[in-house]
Amino acid sequence: MDLIPKSNVAHKLEKRSLLIAINCIAALSIFFFGYDQGMMGGVNGAENYYMDTMHFGHPAPDGSPIIDNTLLQGGIVSIYYVGTLVGCMVGGWFGDKYGRIKTIALGAAWAVIGASLQTSAMNHTWMIFARLINGWGTGILNAIVPVWATETAEHKSRGQFVAIEFTLNIFGVVVAYWLEYGCSFYKGGNGSFIWRFPIAFQIIPLLFLFFIVWFFPESPRWLVKVGREEEARYILGRLRGETGEDLGRAEAEFQDIRNICELERKTATHSSYFSMFFGIGSGKLHTGRRVQLVIWLQIMQEWIGIAGVTIYAPTIFRTAGIGNTDVQWISGLNTITYMLSTLICVFTLDRIGRRWTLYWGSVVQGISMFLAGGLTAAGQSHPLGSSLAKAYSSGAVAMIFLFTATFGATWLTVPWLYPAEIFPLEVRAKGNAWGVVGWSVGNGWLTLLCPVMFKALKEKTYYVFAAANVITIPMVWALYPESNQRTLEEMNLVFAADSIWNWDAERNFKILKEQNPELVQAAHRGQSINLDPETGLPLRQSVARNMSLDVNAIHAHHDDVAYEKQTFKHG
Numbered sequence: 015m016d017l018i019p020k021s022n023v024a025h026k027l028e029k030r031s032l033l034i035a036i037n038c039i040a041a042l043s044i045f046f047f048g049y050d051q052g053m054m055g056g057v058n059g060a061e062n063y064y065m066d067t068m069h070f071g072h073p074a075p076d077g078s079p080i081i082d083n084t085l086l087q088g089g090i091v092s093i094y095y096v097g098t099l100v101g102c103m104v105g106g107w108f109g110d111k112y113g114r115i116k117t118i119a120l121g122a123a124w125a126v127i128g129a130s131l132q133t134s135a136m137n138h139t140w141m142i143f144a145r146l147i148n149g150w151g152t153g154i155l156n157a158i159v160p161v162w163a164t165e166t167a168e169h170k171s172r173g174q175f176v177a178i179e180f181t182l183n184i185f186g187v188v189v190a191y192w193l194e195y196g197c198s199f200y201k202g203g204n205g206s207f208i209w210r211f212p213i214a215f216q217i218i219p220l221l222f223l224f225f226i227v228w229f230f231p232e233s234p235r236w237l238v239k240v241g242r243e244e245e246a247r248y249i250l251g252r253l254r255g256e257t258g259e260d261l262g263r264a265e266a267e268f269q270d271i272r273n274i275c276e277l278e279r280k281t282a283t284h285s286s287y288f289s290m291f292f293g294i295g296s297g298k299l300h301t302g303r304r305v306q307l308v309i310w311l312q313i314m315q316e317w318i319g320i321a322g323v324t325i326y327a328p329t330i331f332r333t334a335g336i337g338n339t340d341v342q343w344i345s346g347l348n349t350i351t352y353m354l355s356t357l358i359c360v361f362t363l364d365r366i367g368r369r370w371t372l373y374w375g376s377v378v379q380g381i382s383m384f385l386a387g388g389l390t391a392a393g394q395s396h397p398l399g400s401s402l403a404k405a406y407s408s409g410a411v412a413m414i415f416l417f418t419a420t421f422g423a424t425w426l427t428v429p430w431l432y433p434a435e436i437f438p439l440e441v442r443a444k445g446n447a448w449g450v451v452g453w454s455v456g457n458g459w460l461t462l463l464c465p466v467m468f469k470a471l472k473e474k475t476y477y478v479f480a481a482a483n484v485i486t487i488p489m490v491w492a493l494y495p496e497s498n499q500r501t502l503e504e505m506n507l508v509f510a511a512d513s514i515w516n517w518d519a520e521r522n523f524k525i526l527k528e529q530n531p532e533l534v535q536a537a538h539r540g541q542s543i544n545l546d547p548e549t550g551l552p553l554r555q556s557v558a559r560n561m562s563l564d565v566n567a568i569h570a571h572h573d574d575v576a577y578e579k580q581t582f583k584h585g
Contacts, residue, residue, distance in 0.1 A: 017245050024231040028252045029260070032231075033167060037175050039223065039230055040163040041182035043118065043155045046125065046219050048186025050152060053212055054091050055345065056194025060209040067206065068138045077203075078332065078341075084465035086138060093142050095458030097128075097149020098156065099451055103287060105154030106447025110285075110440075113240075114162040114233045117154060117443070122224035125151025126217055133214040151220075153454065157447040160434040165233040165442070166253060169501040173363035176431045177356065184353040184422060191346040198342065235439050235502070238271045246271070267501075271439070274503040278440045285441050290448065298510045299438050305448045307494060308433040312452030314486050315429040318379055319479030320421050321460040323348075323414060331411060344411065348418055355422035367498035368428050372490045375424025379417050380483030386413035387476030394473070410473075429453070435497040436505045495519045 018024060027035055057063055059079055064071040068090065070083040081087050101121070109117040128148025135141040160176065167175045193215060197208045234253070237246035250264040284295030293302020331341045363371055393406030429449070437445025467475045495508045495516050504523075507530070511522035 017242075018231070018248065021229055022231055023229055024249055024252045029255045032252055033175065036166050036230060037163060037179055039118075039227055040159050041179040042219055042223050043122070043159045044179045044183040045186040046216055046223070047152060047156060048183035049190045049216050049219075050094075050148070050186075052187030052190035052349065053194070053216070056191060056198070056212060056342070057209045058087065058091070059342070060194075060198070060203075062204065062206045063209040067136065068141060070138070076337070081465060081469075084469055085462075088462040088465045090138060090141055090145060092458040092462040094145040094149040094152075095454040095461065097146040097151075098153035099149075099454035099458070101150035101153020102157040102447040102450030102454065103153075104150070105157035105450075106444035107287075108154070109158040109161065109443030110236075113236055114158055114165070114443070115227055115230060117158040118162065118227045119224055121151050121154030121158065122220045122227070123151075124154060126220045126224070127151070129213060129217050129220065133210050133217075149454075153447075153450055156430075156450045156453070158443055160430050161443050161446045162233055164431070164434040164502065165235045166231075168254070170499060171364060172435070173368070173427070173431060173498065174360055176434075177359040177363050177427045180427045180430065181353060181356040181360065184349065184356050184426070188346070188349045188353050191342075191349045195342050195346050234268075235271055235442075238268070238275055239439055243268075243272075270501060270503045274506060275439055278438045278506065285444070287444060287448075290441060290444060299506060300509050300512075301438065301441065301445070303514060304436050304445060304509060308429075308436070308445070308449035309452035309455070310489070311429045311432060311494070312449050313456035314482060314489070315425055316453065316456030316460050317479070317482040318376070318421070318425060318486065319383055319417060319476075319482070320425070321457050321464070323418055323421075331414070336407065336411065348415055351415055352418040352422045355419035356426060358423035359427050362423070363427060363431075364498060367496050368432060369490055369494060369496050371424050371428055372494075373487060375420055376483045376486045376490075378420040379425070380480045382413040382417040382420065383476045383480035383483060386410045386417065387473045387480070389413060390473035390476070432494075432497060435502060436495075436509065438506055439502070442502075492516060495523075 023035055024032060061073050061077075061079070064079050064081070064087070065073065068086070070086040070090075071079045071081040074080050101124070105117055105121060108120060125148055128144060128146075128151050131144035132141065132148055135144050163176055163179060164172055190212065194208075194212045197211055200207055231249045231252070232245070234246040234249045237243070237249070247264070247268050250268050254260055254264040254267065256264060278299065281297045281299050283297070284290075289295055290301045290305050293300060293305075296302060331344055336344060359371070389406045389410040393403045393410060396403040396406070433446045433449030434442070464475075467478070471478070492515060497505060497508075500508065504527075507526045508519055508523045510526055511519045513519070513522075
C-alpha cells in the first residue's frame with residue numbers, strides 16, 4: 015500500500031498486536047487526562063501555592079490549609095473545564111474534517127503549551143489563563159481519542175479495549191497523588207518546587223504522544239467517509255486479518271461501513287453543532303436525541319460524586335475526621351484501589367453490557383454515599399479522638415473507598431465509551447465532542463461548587479451525591495439503548511425510532527434489521543462474502559440500494575415491488 019507511509023506500524027503489525035499498539039497510544043492520552051485531573055488535589059494543598067502564589071488561603075496550626083476565598087480556589091480548578099468545553103468543540107470539528115491522527119497531534123501540542131504556562135505561573139490570573147489553555151488541549155484529545163479507539167476495535171471487544179485505556183487513566187491519577195506526596199517532603203514542604211514539578215511532569219507523556227502518533231494508522235471509517243477507500247480497506251485488512259478463518263472479515267466490515275456511510279448521506283442534511291444539538295435536518299438518524307443522551311450521561315457521571323472525590327479528596331477525608339498528617343497518604347491509597355477496580359470493568363463490560371454496568375454501579379455508589387454522610391455525622395457527634403469518633407470516621411472513609419472502587423468498575427468507562435459508539439460516522443467526532451461538553455459542564459459546575467458545598471453543607475454534601483446516583487437508575491433504564499455487541503453501523507438502526515423510550519428503540523431495531531438484511535449484517539455473517547474463484551479473495555461489492563431507516567418507507571417499497579411483480583405476471 016503505497017498511499018500509507020512505510021514508517022506506519024500498520025505495515026509491520028496486524029490483528030491483535032496492531033490493536034494493542036493503537037490502544038497503548040490511546041491509553042497514553044488517557045493517562046495524561048487522569049494525571050491532569052488528579053494533580054490539582056495535591057497542588058491545592060501546597061502552602062507556597064495557596065498562600066504565597068495564589069493568595070486564597072493560609073495554613074492552620076496543624077498545617078492543613080484554611081481557604082479564605084473558596085470561589086477563587088474553585089475558579090482556578092473549574093476554569094480548566096471551560097477550556098475543555100471549547101477544546102472539544104474544536105477537536106470534534108477538526109477530527110471530522112482532517113482526521114483522527116492530526117487531531118491527536120494538535121491536542122498534544124496545545125496541552126504542552128498549557129502545561130508549560132501552568133508550571134511558570136506567578137499569580138492567580140496567570141494560572142487561570144494557563145489552565146484555560148491546558149483545558150483546551152485536553153478537550154481536543156478527549157473529543158477524538160475515544161473515537162479513534164472505538165473505530166479501530168472490533169465490536170465484540172470494543173468495551174474491553176476502552177476499559178483498559180481507562181485503567182491507565184486512573185494510573186495517571188495514582189502517579190499524580192504519589193508524586194505530589196513525595197514532593198511534599200522536599201525541603202520540609204516549603205518552596206514552589208512542591209507544586210511546579212508535578213505540573214511540569216505531564217509534559218513528558220504529551221511530547222511522546224505528539225511525536226509517536228504520526229506512525230499510527232488513521233481510522234478506516236474516517237477514510238471511507240472522505241473517499242479514501244483503498245487505504246481504509248488495507249487498514250481494515252491489517253486490523254482483522256486476511257488469511258485462514260479471518261478471510262472475508264475485513265471485506266464484510268468494509269461493506270457495512272460503505273453502506274451506512276451512503277445511508278447517512280441520504281438521511282441527514284445538516285451536520286453543524288447547532289443542527290446536531292436541536293436535531294435539525296437529521297431525519298431518522300435523530301442526532302439531537304443522541305446529543306442530549308451523551309451530555310446528560312456525562313453530567314451525571316460527575317454529579318454522582320467522583321469529581322468531588324478526585325479533586326477534593328483531602329477535604330473529604332478531613333471532613334470524615336482524618337488528621338492532616340494522614341490525609342495525603344490515605345488519598346493516595348484510595349487512588350490505588352480506584353485503579354485496581356477498573357480491571358473489573360475490563361472483564362465485565364462486554365459480558366453484561368453498558369446498561370447493567372451502570373445499574374449496579376449506581377446502586378452501590380448511592381448506598382456508599384448515604385452511609386458516608388451518616389457515619390461522618392455520627393463521628394462528629396462524639397468527642398474528637400474518642401473511640402466511637404474514630405470508629406465512625408473509619409467507617410466513613412471505608413465508604414469513600416467503596417464508592418471510588420465501584421465507580422472505577424462501572425461509571426468511569428461507560429460515559430466515555432457510549433458517545434464514541436452511538437453517533438453516525440458523518441459526525442462521530444463532533445458527537446463525541448458533545449459528550450465532552452457534558453463532562454466539562456458537569457465537572458466545571460461541580461468543582462466550582464464543591465468548596466462552597468463542603469463549607470456550607472459539610473457531610474450533607476454526600477447526600478446530594480447519593481441522590482444523583484438514585485436519579486441515574488430510571489434515567490438509564492428508560493432512555494439509554496444498549497450498545498454492547500453491536501457494530502458502530504448498527505447503532506443508526508437502534509436510534510431510528512421516533513420515540514425517546516428505550517423499549518421502542520429496541521422494537522424498531524429488530525424490525526429494521528429484518529427489513530435491511532444487506533445493510534449491517536455482513537460483519538456478523540463472518541465469511542459469508544462472495545469470493546473470486548480465481549484469486550480466492552473477497553469480491554468488491556456495490557453499495558446496497560433501497561436502504562432506509564424508516565420502517566413505513568420499507569413497507570411501502572416492498573408493497574410496490576410486490577405490485578409490480580403481480581402486474582407483470584398478469585400482464
